[in-house]
Amino acid sequence: MELAQALLDACLPGHGARVDYDLDVPSGTIVIQPAPEAGSTPRVSLTVGGVHTADVTLSIRFRWFDHLDALEVNESRFTLFLADDRQPLVRFEFQEALTATPQSHWHLHAERGSFSALLARAGDNGSGRRDAARLSSLHFPLGGPHFRPSLADVVEFVIVECGVDSLPTWRSAVHEFRKHWRRGEAAATARQFPAETAQALRALGWSVQPPAPAEIPAQFATLAAG
Template identity: 35%
Template sequence: MSGTLQEQAEAFAAGLTTTVQAVVGTNCAAFQATAVEGGDAFTVRQRPADGVVLSDKDGPILRLEVDYECTLDGFDRYLAVETSKIHVFVEPNGRQPLFRYEFERSLGANLPAAHIQFHGTHAELEKAMEDCGDSTPRAKRRSRGKKPALLSQLHFPVGGTRFRPTLEDVMEMLIEEFGIEPVGSVKAARKQLADAREDWRRKQIGTAVRDAPSEAVRVLTDMGYVVTPPTDGCAPDKPEKLRVF
């Protein structure tokens, strides 16, 4: 998919709406793309921001709050997600997320850009955090009592920039683990989620190829394809993209 950033952001929003409404119904507010100041990025979120309410046979039990910010990639051609937040709350009236999947491209070299954070308590884990070493500034602040030893402060890596979980993954996990009942059938919901997941992963494969074209050439050649290099030379790999935490 290509086009202006606005066109791609609107298509992304429409795809999210289709996927979510296939699970929870058309009463769920649609996602919309809105330009941020300056026009070089778009937010994609529900309007109104009521959240995605997931129910079982007895009524609502969970709520998703989903938010994206999108820009163009380094080629100024394809949509790239700059940040994404998928927060899972108890419904109704849940104020603190149970857990949250987040992606922040510019979070920093020493924290995973794609991560999950769990909210709750775990006495043994929190004691281990208090008794941690001091080989990094972050751990040192915690060991010296300058940073709270909370489960929710840990950033668990989940696949990096290219292979992070998607909204479809989170929703299917909630169907399986919490017995969410989709508006149609579980089978139909899983199909829609799988279709959207495949579309996302195909796009990510294309992006990963641009990160490491030499690896794509190697694999295709091993499979019997004949790959002709461009006349102006092969595009270089971008190892910094492959090494990012």
């Protein structure tokens, strides 16, 4: 939560968002997003030349995993809107739950005749739920759970590619956020692939030994061999 707030404060002038969290103890989840106001969750304001021009919504859900003794991202959603417009411009989404769509993906809310023609000719081929008239119905894969876009990627996108106002400290803030993000994702990847992680560490000269078999969670037992 503190990292997200620090990133927004150091990058986006007048964004107006106060990042908060909502803890649900029974489900073991924590949701990080702007603090609700008047019953609704406010957007992160983006300006161009000091004029409110666009908004970003953000929501990051963490879930506690007892067998890993760790808190990991369960779901994240970042959406870019034109100010006062209900229809998104682009959405970056991640869902841990396995569905017919890629876990990590983005939706582009734009239309092009050639793309619609391709989708119309493809008909019902493939497994995606697509609408030939809406390019936003496509799910563009982004590489899986540990390669999903972070809040820093969204901030960099709106500053560099969309040209919204930024503070002089934005580059260093993005770098600092990514440093923590990558370390956290490296740890999560190591927990998911302990055998491969151990092998890589041994190749670097580390001495790594597997735990006693009884201490290995059942779902990872086959990964710990070697």
